[in-house]
Amino acid sequence: xxxxxxxxxxxxxxxxxxxxxxxxxxxxxxxxxxxxxxxxxxxxxxxxxxxxxxxxxxxxxxxxxxxxxxxxxxxxxxxxxxxxxxxxxxxxxxxxxxxxxxxxxxxxxxxxxxxxxxxxxxxxxxxxxxxxxxxxxxxxxxxxxxxxxxxxxxxxxxxxxxxxxxxxxxxxxxxxxxxxxxxxxxxxxxxx
Amino acid sequence: xxxxxxxxxxxxxxxxxxxxxxxxxxxxxxxxxxxxxxxxxxxxxxxxxxxxxxxxxxxxxxxxxxxxxxxxxxxxxxxxxxxxxxxxxxxxxxxxxxxxxxxxxxxxxxxxxxxxxxxxxxxxxxxxxxxxxxxxxxxxxxxxxxxxxxxxxxxxxxxxxxxxxxxxxxxxxxxxxxxxxxxxxxxxxxxxxxxxxxxxxxxxxxxxxxxxxxxxxxxxxxxxxxxxxxxxxxxxxxxxxxxxxxxxxxxxxxxxxxxxxxxxxxxxxxxxxxxxxxxxxxxxxxxxxxxxxxx
Numbered sequence: 001x002x003x004x005x006x007x008x009x010x011x012x013x014x015x016x017x018x019x020x021x022x023x024x025x026x027x028x029x030x031x032x033x034x035x036x037x038x039x040x041x042x043x044x045x046x047x048x049x050x051x052x053x054x055x056x057x058x059x060x061x062x063x064x065x066x067x068x069x070x071x072x073x074x075x076x077x078x079x080x081x082x083x084x085x086x087x088x089x090x091x092x093x094x095x096x097x098x099x100x101x102x103x104x105x106x107x108x109x110x111x112x113x114x115x116x117x118x119x120x121x122x123x124x125x126x127x128x129x130x131x132x133x134x135x136x137x138x139x140x141x142x143x144x145x146x147x148x149x150x151x152x153x154x155x156x157x158x159x160x161x162x163x164x165x166x167x168x169x170x171x172x173x174x175x176x177x178x179x180x181x182x183x184x185x186x187x188x189x190x191x192x
Numbered sequence: 193x194x195x196x197x198x199x200x201x202x203x204x205x206x207x208x209x210x211x212x213x214x215x216x217x218x219x220x221x222x223x224x225x226x227x228x229x230x231x232x233x234x235x236x237x238x239x240x241x242x243x244x245x246x247x248x249x250x251x252x253x254x255x256x257x258x259x260x261x262x263x264x265x266x267x268x269x270x271x272x273x274x275x276x277x278x279x280x281x282x283x284x285x286x287x288x289x290x291x292x293x294x295x296x297x298x299x300x301x302x303x304x305x306x307x308x309x310x311x312x313x314x315x316x317x318x319x320x321x322x323x324x325x326x327x328x329x330x331x332x333x334x335x336x337x338x339x340x341x342x343x344x345x346x347x348x349x350x351x352x353x354x355x356x357x358x359x360x361x362x363x364x365x366x367x368x369x370x371x372x373x374x375x376x377x378x379x380x381x382x383x384x385x386x387x388x389x390x391x392x393x394x395x396x397x398x399x400x401x402x403x404x405x406x407x408x409x410x411x412x413x414x415x416x417x418x419x420x421x422x423x424x425x426x427x428x429x430x431x432x433x434x435x436x437x438x439x440x441x442x443x444x445x446x447x448x449x450x451x452x453x454x455x456x457x458x459x460x461x462x463x464x465x466x467x468x469x470x471x472x473x474x475x476x477x478x479x480x481x482x483x484x485x486x487x
Contacts, residue, residue: 009214009451011213011214011215011235012213012215013210013211014214015213032451032455047210048212048213049215049235049236049272052215052235052271052447055447056447056448079211091270111292112266112272112292112294113292113293113295113318114318116201116204117204135204137204137211138294176203176207
């Protein structure tokens with residue numbers, strides 16, 4: 001049976017994740033409540049505003065539901081999603097996160113929108129060409145990585161993709177490009 | 193798309209607009225209001241000197257906000273900070289870019305600086321949002337480099353009727369394009385007063401090449417839901433929040449209604465006891481020369 005991949009649809013570019021999943025013939029389900037989360041086999045937390053997504057998730061109990069879900073089930077976070085997954089956010093205005101992935105991130109670490117950029121980096125996707133066009137929008141930086149966490153993607157010297165057990169985190173937006181390989185990797189490596 | 197070739201930053205400009213989808217961008221005039229907006233769940237704030245309702249009341253020339261205030265706002269919140277400049281006032285836009293605001297709204301709410309020309313937005317690294325009343329206007333603004341489009345509505349009235357008119361107009365005109373045959377598109381581009389390349393693209397996809405948000409008159413959670421159901425991908429709320437009796441509670445309710453716009457039960461729940469909304473204005477009572485949308 002086709003797996004059901006949830007896309008957290010509280011705020012942000014969730015429709016682009018759903019479209020990317022469609023392109024690789026996967027079933028993307030928009031998730032706005034904990035009931036909708038229950039029927040999913042995996043979840044993607046999209047880009048958007050981490051503060052906003054967090055508040056909306058706390059509002060209807062989805063926050064704790066995702067925290068539990070992420071203990072075992074596959075979870076991918078991009079940009080704001082990465083911030084929410086991180087155990088530690090190293091800035092003065094930091095708020096409580098899901099604290100699932102053993103990394104520390106710094107929000108908007110490259111600077112405001114004027115410093116947003118596109119660059120080709122490298123991701124170890126197990127096979128084929130490692131080059132990947134990476135779109136960074138007011139992006140966070142991964143500033144510390146726990147012992148069990150694997151670094152699998154780099155842009156210049158920065159770590160930009162990490163994985164640990166059932167968790168995959170990226171500081172850029174694969175959903176903003178036509179390249180579907182990271183979503184395919186998530187499905188192949190985490191769902192099967 | 194031809195804009196992409198003209199503007200090396202196109203992808204990250206539209207990219208940030210994508211990140212704002214499903215959210216509420218709130219007008220604020222100082223750091224304290226910015227904090228309230230962020231607390232309520234705004235996905236961005238829009239800095240301006242006075243909210244549209246006060247601009248309407250007080251008259252005179254409305255300009256971009258004081259840079260010192262913008263800086264205080266940037267220091268206070270972690271969400272993106274946008275700011276408005278006058279239509280055609282590229283020097284104000286340059287100042288806002290120097291301040292590193294995240295988005296510039298070339299806005300009809302402020303007094304226009306140029307009655308004929310809008311800013312060449314491809315010259316900037318910071319992205320622009322512009323208002324429109326119809327598809328021709330939307331595509332002209334995109335042709336000039338706007339990476340995000342919003343309806344104009346009629347700002348500062350608390351009356352949703354104009355935003356609804358503009359959203360329905362744009363959606364209807366796009367639908368029409370999708371059923372025209374290729375040899376009809378040049379004439380239609382002429383009728384719309386829109387760049388031909390963009391008309392061809394909309395005819396193919398049935399949607400704007402950039403995100404399409406609502407603005408101008410949103411005052412209640414149900415207003416926010418209405419605009420989302422009509423096809424808006426996010427909401428700008430101006431005077432509707434800080435001119436109401438309980439800004440914090442109303443802001444939060446509008447955020448929830450924008451996310452869960454299809455859940456009427458929940459919207460009923462969050463709409464309870466919000467206190468007085470901003471006082472509304474009947475559009476028919478406004479003399480035509482005082483309408484902001486015709487700018």
